Amino acid sequence: MKIAFDKLDKAFENRVRLQIMSVLAANERYDFNSLKDLLNITDGNLASHLKALEKEEYIVVHKSFLGRKPNTNYEATDKGKQAFKDHLNTLEQLIKQQKAI
Amino acid sequence: MEEKDLQNELASIRSIMERSSKFISLSGLSGILAGVYALIGAAIAYYLLYVDLHTINPDIHYRIVGVLNSILNVSVFLILAFVVLFASIATGIILTTRKAKRKGQPIWGNLSRALLFHMAVPLVAGGILTFIFLARGYYGTIAPITLIFYGLSLVGASNFTFSDVKYLGILEIILGLIAACLPGYGLLFWAIGFGLLHIIYGSMMYLKYDK
Numbered sequence: 001m002k003i004a005f006d007k008l009d010k011a012f013e014n015r016v017r018l019q020i021m022s023v024l025a026a027n028e029r030y031d032f033n034s035l036k037d038l039l040n041i042t043d044g045n046l047a048s049h050l051k052a053l054e055k056e057e058y059i060v061v062h063k064s065f066l067g068r069k070p071n072t073n074y075e076a077t078d079k080g081k082q083a084f085k086d087h088l089n090t091l092e093q094l095i096k097q098q099k100a101i
Numbered sequence: 102m103e104e105k106d107l108q109n110e111l112a113s114i115r116s117i118m119e120r121s122s123k124f125i126s127l128s129g130l131s132g133i134l135a136g137v138y139a140l141i142g143a144a145i146a147y148y149l150l151y152v153d154l155h156t157i158n159p160d161i162h163y164r165i166v167g168v169l170n171s172i173l174n175v176s177v178f179l180i181l182a183f184v185v186l187f188a189s190i191a192t193g194i195i196l197t198t199r200k201a202k203r204k205g206q207p208i209w210g211n212l213s214r215a216l217l218f219h220m221a222v223p224l225v226a227g228g229i230l231t232f233i234f235l236a237r238g239y240y241g242t243i244a245p246i247t248l249i250f251y252g253l254s255l256v257g258a259s260n261f262t263f264s265d266v267k268y269l270g271i272l273e274i275i276l277g278l279i280a281a282c283l284p285g286y287g288l289l290f291w292a293i294g295f296g297l298l299h300i301i302y303g304s305m306m307y308l309k310y311d312k
Contacts, residue, residue: 018114019114019117022117023117023118025118027122030121031211034210038121088114095111098107
């Protein structure tokens with residue numbers, strides 16, 4: 001069976017978004033600042049990618065306060081986790097397929 | 102997308118999942134050095150605290166523990182233990198900070214905080230218990246208690262770093278339990294648990310992750 005590249009999730013075409021999903025797949029919750037440090041990108045860049053994932057309903061936002069500082073946490077939804085898993089499976093199959101050629 | 106790109110993509114996912122959930126900057130070298138300090142400390146303690154029977158009877162060539170309940174001996178022992186502890190912690194912090202920089206992982210982030218917290222709970226409890234028993238003169242309990250609580254703290258912290266740490270912790274606990282069955286050999290068990298095991302484990306970690 002031939003698997004086409006268009007089976008890969010469009011939402012994960014961007015590297016940062018895929019990285020965000022990887023972090024949220026490995027951790028129950030992750031906060032904005034730690035995510036920023038880990039991925040080493042700017043506030044604006046990270047925020048826009050988070051927004052995009054939120055719009056796909058792949059992640060949910062939890063806002064709270066730590067003392068007076070706002071603390072924003074992100075969590076992957078079941079839909080997001082499934083999409084991430086499918087994406088990885090497709091990547092794996094693509095690699096297998098190319099090795100076979 | 103070429104095969105290489107796909108492989109890179111998967112490698113980057115794997116790396117980010119690991120870096121986000123585990124503090125992988127613990128330095129193996131600092132484990133080796135902590136072990137060396139512990140062995141040096143144990144050797145000094147042995148010469149200071151154990152009485153050379155040779156001076157009493159020239160036919161006997163080994164040492165036995167001196168009067169350990171004298172205040173002087175207890176303070177010498179405590180000072181030595183603290184020097185070893187602080188030297189190990191300082192080395193650990195310096196080398197781990199250096200490795201964290203190289204790995205691009207924040208030294209004071211969620212993970213290192215969780216790691217320290219889970220280590221600190223059993224360590225503080227064990228430390229206080231040790232002091233209570235010291236004050237009451239139960240010297241024989243010190244080696245097993247410190248080893249067991251240190252082992253528990255490693256097992257508790259292992260969720261946030263290399264899983265190898267868990268096995269070191271289990272070994273320390275087993276060693277502490279054996280030490281509890283063999284009173285009088287506390288220093289020997291300390292040398293094995295804090296010296297030998299750290300050197301062996303540190304070398305394994307160094308070869309596996311530091312290279």
